[in-house]
Amino acid sequence: MLVNYNQVRHIYIVCGKTDLRRGIDGLASIVKNEYQLDVYSDALFIFCGGRSDRFKMLYWDGDGFLLLYKRLENGKLHWPRHRQEVNQLSQQQLRWLFEGLKIDQHHSVHVAKPGQF
Numbered sequence: 001m002l003v004n005y006n007q008v009r010h011i012y013i014v015c016g017k018t019d020l021r022r023g024i025d026g027l028a029s030i031v032k033n034e035y036q037l038d039v040y041s042d043a044l045f046i047f048c049g050g051r052s053d054r055f056k057m058l059y060w061d062g063d064g065f066l067l068l069y070k071r072l073e074n075g076k077l078h079w080p081r082h083r084q085e086v087n088q089l090s091q092q093q094l095r096w097l098f099e100g101l102k103i104d105q106h107h108s109v110h111v112a113k114p115g116q117f
Contacts, residue, residue, distance in 0.1 A: 003044060003059050003066060010043035011089040013103070015080040020049035020056055024065045027058045035086045039065075045086075046097075052076035078102040 005011070014030065022030070027047060028039045037043070045058040053076050057068040077097060080087070093103040 003057070003061075003068070005044065005094060006091060008042060008044045008059070010041065011046070011091070011094050012037065012043060012086050013046045013080070013089050013097070014048075014086050016084040017050050017081070018047040018056075020047065020054065020069075024058065024067050027056065027067070028065070031058070031086075037086065046089075048077060048079045052079050055079075075100045 012031075012035075014035075018027070018030065027045065030047075031037050031039045031045050037045075039045070039058070040060050043059075046055060047058070048055045054069070054071040055077060057066075057070075059066045059068070078101060079097075080103065087103075089097070089103060097103050
């Protein structure tokens with residue numbers, strides 16, 4: 001089963017650098033011990049290593065953990081590196097992150113629809 005990001009109740013990004021050599025147990029222990037969050041809740045936890053072109057996601061699907069790993073071939077993620085904490089993201093912020101944008105957008109851009117000026 002894959003994760004449908006639009007149906008996950010909570011999305012957490014672990015800011016800073018995480019050792020991506022860690023597996024399910026290591027990443028779950030970070031969530032539980034460092035941030036006191038419930039790894040068995042309906043939540044997706046996202047981790048990034050020292051390189052901003054790869055990340056891991058941890059998700060409990062009800063009967064086991066999913067560990068997803070992605071390496072981008074082109075581009076890098078705009079990962080918040082300035083602090084060691086966990087932040088909750090909205091669905092929109094997750095889309096921005098995966099599109100290579102910063103999760104904190106300060107300006108919105110109006111895009112005209114076809115036939116609109």
